[in-house]
Amino acid sequence: MQTRELYDLIGDVSRIFTDTRKPIRGGTFVALSGPSFDGNVFAKAALDAGALYAVVSQKDEDDDRIFLVNDTLVFLQNIARFHRRQFDIPVLAITGSNGKTTTKELLAAVLSQKYNVHFTKGNFNNHIGVPLTLLAMPSHTEIAIIEMGANHQGEIADLCEIAEPTHGLITNIGKAHLEGFGGIEGVKKGKGELFAYLADTGGHAFLRADDQYLLELHDHYSLEDHSTFYGSLGTTLYSEYKSVVPTIDSATYIYGADEPLEIQSALMGEYNLRNIEAAIAVGLHFEVALDDLTQAISSYRPDMNRSEIRRFGEIQVLLDAYNANPTSMKEAIAFLKEHPAKQKLFVLGDMLELGTESTLEHQAIYELVKNEQAVFVGSEFKRICQPSDSAFVELNDAIEFLSNYQFEENTIVLLKGSRGIGLEQCLRAFESM
Numbered sequence: 001m002q003t004r005e006l007y008d009l010i011g012d013v014s015r016i017f018t019d020t021r022k023p024i025r026g027g028t029f030v031a032l033s034g035p036s037f038d039g040n041v042f043a044k045a046a047l048d049a050g051a052l053y054a055v056v057s058q059k060d061e062d063d064d065r066i067f068l069v070n071d072t073l074v075f076l077q078n079i080a081r082f083h084r085r086q087f088d089i090p091v092l093a094i095t096g097s098n099g100k101t102t103t104k105e106l107l108a109a110v111l112s113q114k115y116n117v118h119f120t121k122g123n124f125n126n127h128i129g130v131p132l133t134l135l136a137m138p139s140h141t142e143i144a145i146i147e148m149g150a151n152h153q154g155e156i157a158d159l160c161e162i163a164e165p166t167h168g169l170i171t172n173i174g175k176a177h178l179e180g181f182g183g184i185e186g187v188k189k190g191k192g193e194l195f196a197y198l199a200d201t202g203g204h205a206f207l208r209a210d211d212q213y214l215l216e217l218h219d220h221y222s223l224e225d226h227s228t229f230y231g232s233l234g235t236t237l238y239s240e241y242k243s244v245v246p247t248i249d250s251a252t253y254i255y256g257a258d259e260p261l262e263i264q265s266a267l268m269g270e271y272n273l274r275n276i277e278a279a280i281a282v283g284l285h286f287e288v289a290l291d292d293l294t295q296a297i298s299s300y301r302p303d304m305n306r307s308e309i310r311r312f313g314e315i316q317v318l319l320d321a322y323n324a325n326p327t328s329m330k331e332a333i334a335f336l337k338e339h340p341a342k343q344k345l346f347v348l349g350d351m352l353e354l355g356t357e358s359t360l361e362h363q364a365i366y367e368l369v370k371n372e373q374a375v376f377v378g379s380e381f382k383r384i385c386q387p388s389d390s391a392f393v394e395l396n397d398a399i400e401f402l403s404n405y406q407f408e409e410n411t412i413v414l415l416k417g418s419r420g421i422g423l424e425q426c427l428r429a430f431e432s433m
Contacts, residue, residue: 003078006067010053013083013135017051018076018128025050030076032128033057039072073127077162080131084164089141092282093163095148095156095194096171097187098328099275100125102267102306103171104147106279109300113283113292115142122304125149130159143286151353153190160197168194169206169278173213174327183357192217199223206230206281208274230281231274263294266301266309268318269335271328305424312430314409316341321415321423324351326361332416333368341412343373347402347426349417350378359384375401378421395422402429 007013015027020042023029029046031039031054043054043066052065055075059068069075084091094104101123108119118141120133125147137144148159173188198205199221207214209229218227251268253276265276276297283293302308308319320332329351336344346369354361362380376382376391377398385391392398413430417423 003075003082006055006075007079007082010079013079014138016076016079016132016135017046018132020046020049023049023051027051029054030072031056032072032076076128076131080134081162081164083137084134084144084162087137087141087144089143090167090286091144091146091163091165092167092169093146093148093160093165093194094169094171095150095191096169097174097191097325098331099171099271100147100149101304101322102272102302103169103275103278104145105302106275106297106300107145107169107282109296110279110283110288110293111143111145111286113296114286114288116140117143117145119145120147123147123149127155127158127162130162134163148194150190153186154193156190156193157197160194164201165194165197165203166201167204167206168198169282170194170214170217171274171278172208172211172327173217174325188213188217192221195221195223198226202226204228204285206278206285208277228281228285230277261290261294264298267307268309269307269331271331271335272307310427310430315407315411315413315430317413317415317427317430319415319424319427321349321417321421322419324349324416324418326351326354326365329365329416330368332414333365336412336414337372339412341410343408343411345405345407345411345413346372346374347398347413347415347417347423348374348376348381349415349421349423350380352418352420377417377423395425399426399429402426403432405429 010028015024016030017024017027018030018032020029023046029043029051031043033039040056040058043056044061046054047065054066055069055072056066057069057072059066094100104120108117111117118137124133126149130146130148133146146163146165148156150156170191173191195205195217203226205218205223205227207218207227207229208231209215210231250264250266253263253265253273263276267276279297280293305319305322310317310319333346336346348365351361358380363384366384375398376385376389377395379393382391382393390401415423415426
């Protein structure tokens with residue numbers, strides 16, 4: 001059966017699901033398979049749980065509710081592309097080494113002031129998540145924002161072929177997933193696949209003019225007539241950065257020399273300034289009223305362990321433990337060093353997927369905080385720390401240490417590490433204080 005036929009038969013493609021642990025009654029189960037699992041064996045269970053149909057690559061039962069295709073992943077991607085083509089709307093793809101999820105959520109908040117916006121939920125940003133995000137797009141959608149993640153070259157190009165974006169934004173090029181990309185030049189090439197797609201299709205690019213890597217990609221793909229710059233060197237209204245003033249709870253960002261625009265935000269640090277600038281640039285491009293735009297940014301509250309502020313009495317915890325790489329780690333450390341809090345504690349977890357650069361990059365981060373109050377978690381940091389340092393391989397040992405730490409009033413703690421370290425569990429040490 002062809003994609004169009006199955007699309008018409010299924011009807012509500014937003015009810016497609018791939019996990020029988022979370023069945024959707026009246027939906028369609030797509031049996032994905034991998035090296036360690038075979039979704040085909042769960043087709044009957046999905047139907048028993050209330051699914052109307054199942055799509056498999058191996059059919060063992062004579063059931064007219066089960067449809068056989070050559071490759072269920074390819075089917076999922078194809079039907080998602082087909083659904084996307086039912087919409088003649090802006091589709092904005094966003095990728096980058098750091099800040100793409102926060103920027104995506106800011107963009108959604110801003111654009112929702114004027115449009116019906118559909119955007120990636122959580123981290124559904126890979127070869128499975130992007131199709132599911134597209135399939136969930138309701139008929140009244142006026143703008144879609146699709147987050148794209150990757151740790152190897154070629155992945156962004158593949159995702160673009162599925163989502164077919166009309167607009168694109170690369171937040172930055174940094175030292176993330178070096179092991180998979182093969183170094184910073186590999187990161188640049190991999191993320192640049194979004195600009196390559198936009199150049200080939202006449203799409204529109206948004207980029208921060210302060211990022212040399214992005215400027216090089218912009219010039220390489222000849223996007224001069226199809227781009228919007230932002231940042232201190234940009235041309236977008238109110239994009240000139242003047243100052244960022246952090247307090248114990250929030251930050252004030254001020255833009256523009258001639259007609260200053262002041263935005264108060266729960267997002268702290270100059271590294272979040274780039275995310276806010278992107279939201280301003282995209283919002284103005286799509287003609288969102290300035291008052292609505294600033295209100296949306298000011299009202300946004302981060303979650304999912306990204307730039308979250310947690311307060312425990314006089315202790316404030318900056319929880320930024322969803323991910324970490326050398327670029328984002330340095331920026332978070334620089335922010336805390338400049339913060340006016342009386343006492344500052346750095347709780348840093350290993351940065352994963354750095355390959356042969358891992359020891360060198362962890363050593364560089366260690367040098368930045370070795371004279372500060374710091375706690376290190378993970379085998380990579382433990383390997384380079386001195387015996388006198390508070391360094392732990394096991395997370396529970398670090399939690400016990402923090403539970404007995406002597407905190408002063410007006411203390412701010414940074415929790416920053418890769419997802420696999422699970423530093424958010426350190427919050428347990430503060431809950432009894």
